[in-house]
Amino acid sequence: MHLGALFIIGHVLTSASVRETARRFQLSPSTVSAAIRNAETELAMKLTERASGELVTLIAGGGVLEGLEPITVAIGELCQFAGQVGASGINEAWAARIPVKIVAIERFLEVADQGSINRAARRLHLGQPQLSLQLANLEKFLGCRLFERQAQGSILTEEGRRAYQIFMAISQAWNDLKSAADERYRRTARSLRIGSIIPTGSESWVARCLGLLVSEWNARRSNNAISLVSMTADDLREALKSGRIDVAILDSVFGLEDFRHRELLQTDMVVIAPPHSTETTVADLVAGHAICMPSPRTGLGHAAMAFSAERAPDRRLRSRDITAADSLPVIVDLVANHGYVSFLGRVSAMPIAGKVRIVDLDEHLPMSYHVAFNHRKAAADACAVIIAAAARITSEAAANTDAVRESAA
Numbered sequence: 557m558h559l560g561a562l563f564i565i566g567h568v569l570t571s572a573s574v575r576e577t578a579r580r581f582q583l584s585p586s587t588v589s590a591a592i593r594n595a596e597t598e599l600a601m602k603l604t605e606r607a608s609g610e611l612v613t614l615i616a617g618g619g620v621l622e623g624l625e626p627i628t629v630a631i632g633e634l635c636q637f638a639g640q641v642g643a644s645g646i647n648e649a650w651a652a653r654i655p656v657k658i659v660a661i662e663r664f665l666e667v668a669d670q671g672s673i674n675r676a677a678r679r680l681h682l683g684q685p686q687l688s689l690q691l692a693n694l695e696k697f698l699g700c701r702l703f704e705r706q707a708q709g710s711i712l713t714e715e716g717r718r719a720y721q722i723f724m725a726i727s728q729a730w731n732d733l734k735s736a737a738d739e740r741y742r743r744t745a746r747s748l749r750i751g752s753i754i755p756t757g758s759e760s761w762v763a764r765c766l767g768l769l770v771s772e773w774n775a776r777r778s779n780n781a782i783s784l785v786s787m788t789a790d791d792l793r794e795a796l797k798s799g800r801i802d803v804a805i806l807d808s809v810f811g812l813e814d815f816r817h818r819e820l821l822q823t824d825m826v827v828i829a830p831p832h833s834t835e836t837t838v839a840d841l842v843a844g845h846a847i848c849m850p851s852p853r854t855g856l857g858h859a860a861m862a863f864s865a866e867r868a869p870d871r872r873l874r875s876r877d878i879t880a881a882d883s884l885p886v887i888v889d890l891v892a893n894h895g896y897v898s899f900l901g902r903v904s905a906m907p908i909a910g911k912v913r914i915v916d917l918d919e920h921l922p923m924s925y926h927v928a929f930n931h932r933k934a935a936a937d938a939c940a941v942i943i944a945a946a947a948r949i950t951s952e953a954a955a956n957t958d959a960v961r962e963s964a965a
Contacts, residue, residue: 557594557595557657557730558655558657559634559651559726560651560654560655561591561595562624562627563627563648563652564581564583564588565592565603565620565624566621566624566625568604568611569604569613569617569620569621569624572604572610572611572613573611574589574592581649581652583652592604595620598734599620599734602616603616624733625729626728626729627730630729631654632646633722634651634654635647637719637722638650638697638698639699655697658726658730660694661723662727663687663691664702664719664720665727667691668712668720670709671711672709673687673709698715700715701713701715701716702715702716702719747780747783748780748782748783748802748934749783749785749801749802749803750783750784750785750802750803750805750938751784751786751792751795751796751805752765752766752805752806753786753789753792753805753806753884754786754787754788754882754883755786755884755885756887756904757885760904760907760908761903761907762786762805762904764949766784768941768945768948768949769942770782770784772945773938773941780934788882789806789850789854789882790882792804792806793812796812802930802935802938803928803935803942804928804929805820805925805926806854806855807855807901807924808854808855808858815929815930816928817926817928818927819926820924820925821924821925822922822923822924823901823904823923823924824902824917824921824922824923825856825859825900825902825917825921825923826901826902826914826915826916826917827897827898827899827917828888828891828897828900828914829841829891829897829912829913829914830892830895830913831892831911831912831913833845833897837918838915838917845895845896845897846896847878847896848877848878848886848890849861849879849887850884851879852879854882855923855924856901857879859899859921859923860898860899878896891912892912901925903925903950925946927942
């Protein structure tokens, strides 16, 4: 990282604006954005994100801003050292372009501590000419000599001692930020990140699968900690492709041909209707109620939209339909409490049978859920546990259903 980039980042996190920072420092917005991305890579965390077209500083970004404060103060002192101060304060445009890298600062400090370029070069595993050239470039940038070369070694000049205090403050603050980042990276590298479609609730097969996974995984005392997240099927595909998750539980593997995947379970599609509805056919339910369903980008949403369009092409309640409700708990609430109908896989509908009315389709429409995963051995191991858990849960559900039917008979 360059000192100029750190100065830029501090202002972005303070102002929450890339464009305002670019205007203030007379830079291009792409240069400012690149500084943020580089810092996020170095520190292994997201600092900002865009929401409704505006830049939002995340909680982690606030912590980094606090950690950058000693560096910002030291950069101000460096501006004074280099004569880049005017009546209105430091030359911010100059500060934002300081090309000095943290690694160059660390090497300057090593030479100063060792009192010898040769000794410092050996400790840093560098050639002496290379280190001498870097020091010369630093002196050229600051416009003064930092070392007096003597027979017994190199000692700091008065300007060098002043630079030493400034650079030491920068080095200590940056190392504090980096040590926290290194620990986060180690935790992330050990963690097995699992994403799933959003479950209908804590009683759903998805939630129970993940609960069993965590319980059995920890009982094995695995070296990989489990990290869980639920998101839409579309987001799951993108997260798996980008490497943000290692395993994905979803209702379609469309677009994931480059990943390993296995069928998790098979089921069929059913209608879920308001508990007090009276329609006896799917066509009547679809014609008489507004529909809420996941996005057609999901396997369930695509199949449900095609099916409902065939059954009631001229529905009077079409204007009230919601066809991108990718939160299953919201779908269940709309059906249970607000008069909507929707479609689910039977295995997802059975656990909520007390909240909604389940109606069979007039034809069998098969559905499959899948688990897709990357190359990590831990990901393959987790998939095996998830598949076994799903098999156990669905067999228990089938047994309970048979018992209910027998008692009713």
